[in-house]
Amino acid sequence: MEIITYPHPTLRHKSKPIKRVDARLREIVREMFELMYEAKGVGLAANQVDLPFRLFVTNLEADLEKGEEMVFINPILSMPKGTEENEEGCLSLPGLYGNVVRPKKVRVNAYNLQGEEINADIEGLFSRVVQHETDHLDGVLFIDRMTDSAKIDIEGELDEFETEFNSRRETGGIPAAAAIAARLNEWEEKYC
Ligand code: NI
Numbered sequence: 806m807e808i809i810t811y812p813h814p815t816l817r818h819k820s821k822p823i824k825r826v827d828a829r830l831r832e833i834v835r836e837m838f839e840l841m842y843e844a845k846g847v848g849l850a851a852n853q854v855d856l857p858f859r860l861f862v863t864n865l866e867a868d869l870e871k872g873e874e875m876v877f878i879n880p881i882l883s884m885p886k887g888t889e890e891n892e893e894g895c896l897s898l899p900g901l902y903g904n905v906v907r908p909k910k911v912r913v914n915a916y917n918l919q920g921e922e923i924n925a926d927i928e929g930l931f932s933r934v935v936q937h938e939t940d941h942l943d944g945v946l947f948i949d950r951m952t953d954s955a956k957i958d959i960e961g962e963l964d965e966f967e968t969e970f971n972s973r974r975e976t977g978g979i980p981a982a983a984a985i986a987a988r989l990n991e992w993e994e995k996y997c
Contacts, residue, residue: 817944820859821997850941861938880915
């Protein structure tokens with residue numbers, strides 16, 4: 806398992822809700838936390854590790870020894886309030902940062918790995934991370950939400966990601982689109 810980077814097609818996959826949790830899925834979640842810590846991230850969505858699940862993990866301290874690990878399964882956001890602009894980055898676009906305007910507060914409803922409900926009104930960094938990760942599950946990246954003028958500033962960097970990805974694909978480092986889709990479909994049949 807590894808973190809995939811832009812413009813890998815799975816990052817544009819709209820995830821389906823998870824219907825079952827088993828030992829394998831719990832192992833996957835553990836591995837997601839480990840990859841997130843290695844990359845010093847505060848959140849990681851399943852499609853960032855090439856899996857089609859409606860699930861993401863967070864730890865606002867980005868550190869195994871600190872903070873609180875949370876797993877969000879089938880999250881639903883509602884009751885957005887206010888707006889706030891802040892800088893974001895993404896483990897699937899390493900080194901790229903940009904300002905994004907989002908609702909300041911949201912309500913999140915989800916389940917954790919134990920099947921317990923999560924119901925919380927959140928704000929600040931937590932709210933931003935949960936919104937960013939929920940976007941991932943819908944195939945949305947933070948660059949999609951940047952203003953048009955901010956997007957112009959990052960065009961060159963996006964081109965570099967695309968060139969790098971295409972060369973990896975040509976040298977066999979990335980499977981063909983049909984193979985990626987077939988693999989996602991297999992996982993969906995098992996869990997969604
Ligand atoms: Ni991200």
